[in-house]
Amino acid sequence: MQIAVVGAGAVGCYYGGLLLRAGHDVTFIGRQPHVDAINAHGLLLDTKTFNGRLPAIAATDATALAPPDLVLVCVKSADTEQAGRALAGRLRPETSVLSLQNGVDNAPRLATVTGHAVIPVVVYVGSEMAGPGHVRHHGGGDLAIGPSAASQALAQTLEAAGVRTTIADDIDKTLWSKLIINCAFNALSAVAGISYGPILEVEGTRNVVTSAVQEAVSVARASGVSIGDDLLAHILNIPAIMPNQMSSTAQDLARGKPSEIDFLNGYVVRKGAELGIATPTNHAMQVMVKLAERGKAMSARRT
Template sequence: MSAAGLSIAVVGAGAVGCYYGFLLARAGHAVTLIGRPALVEAVRAKGLVREDATGTASVAVRATTAAEGVVGADLVLVCVKSDDTEAAGAMIAPHLGPSASVLSLQNGVDNAERLATVLGRPVVPVAVYVATEMLGPGHVLHNGRGDLIVGASAASAQIAAAFTAAGIPTAVSERALDALWGKLILNCAYNALSALTQLPYGRLVQGEGVIASMTDVVRECVTVADAAGVSVAPDILDRVLDLSITMADQRSSTAQDLARGRRSEIDHLNGYVVRKGAELGIPVPANRMLHTLVRLAEAQSVV
């Protein structure tokens, strides 16, 4: 696979898919977004739009609702919600070329494994560190960061080179699962609390008892990770708290889902820790409570 002029399909053109799709298209790659009809109409009318603190720009990309959009792709970026992983895999499986590289840019730690089972081929896990949200179909707001850690594969070095050249800082790691667990812990600490309060991270941590509660969540996650044989950075709590500074204005994806009446990925965040803790015989009451509260809130708001 040549790093120049790649054909790239993005499956699930939400905030993450649109952000990286924009940068890759701007760098000259042929990008196809696969998403809902409203996205397709918007992109065909005005291009894919990215907004940030410096202004607004658009780039022309192909957009479709059809799984056939992956035909001929060198690279397929799967960016769907965790609940939709198996369905997305089944949808694209008949249309993937034999040499296509499939990457999972999803929250949670087991999506690449689940997707690989459906596809019957390897899937590269990717830890994504970006703050984005959709302002409308085909219009993504970038609030911060944008770097990736890509799991090791035969094509990973070339993929990382292409992404870095497109303005996406990308590293390749044999320990991508550890990175995904690190991100899971960040999400477990922030997502539910941000969703339940609808507060951005910077304001959230100022609340009485919030840092102590987040500390409890992180400690439970680390205990489960250690028991599962995962290596978590020893300064993970500091990294969690630093996020309230580096992404002070960001609301979690769970908060955005709840505000829009959509089902969130909480089952694959705190809920995953609850299930893994039960499997390993480790109590995780702080994570269980956050998972329960978000599910209750969803029951009132999901349409």
């Protein structure tokens, strides 16, 4: 299968690497340092069960991309439209496009720009780019994909590559549940610079997390998405089961990269305003991360 991974970061390189190892023809579209490393030395796939270099092709844009059978869109949410414009005109009618992105609205945004159907995917993986062209897997890796005529075949392809995949009939609920988890911990992990494990040990943090979750659940339900009453208990247990995981927002801040906070807590804030629902805790988390980003940028300019 001809596969294009648009966004050769931690998520794209992990899943693209597994598909590459399974024998598929994978092209990675990413930033120059990763592209140069992959073209020169192959993709270094570092997982719990495999550590080795895989010959691969990479490029900085999709202009020379042959029409693929499958596209994994793994760019940051702020880059969704740009990625869609790069893909427009390079997709065959039978090409499957999967959005493996944080947030709940990337698939429709991509579909609008490309004029092509996009299947939303919820990602449950801990991974990072440990260096140029080097993806390190920390845990997890399951995917939940939305229903479509191609979903069963896609799930079989992913399963054969070692990716446990389910088809979520209520993908909106799954997307929102993941978003609410991100709203609970991403900002706190980022601003404190700590993993999930110690977060709830600080007095008052449990109340803050609970408030952020309750606000987001109210917004989801007002948007017509059915979120179960058991989600909060599950979220409060995450630091115990993923103690060493740093949020993607924390990783972005540590590297001086723009975060996706406007598409996580910020999305809840915007949607809440549309629906007349107050979201002060999520707003505070969004602002805290924006301040941390500003501080990082000012420090970089001084040096």
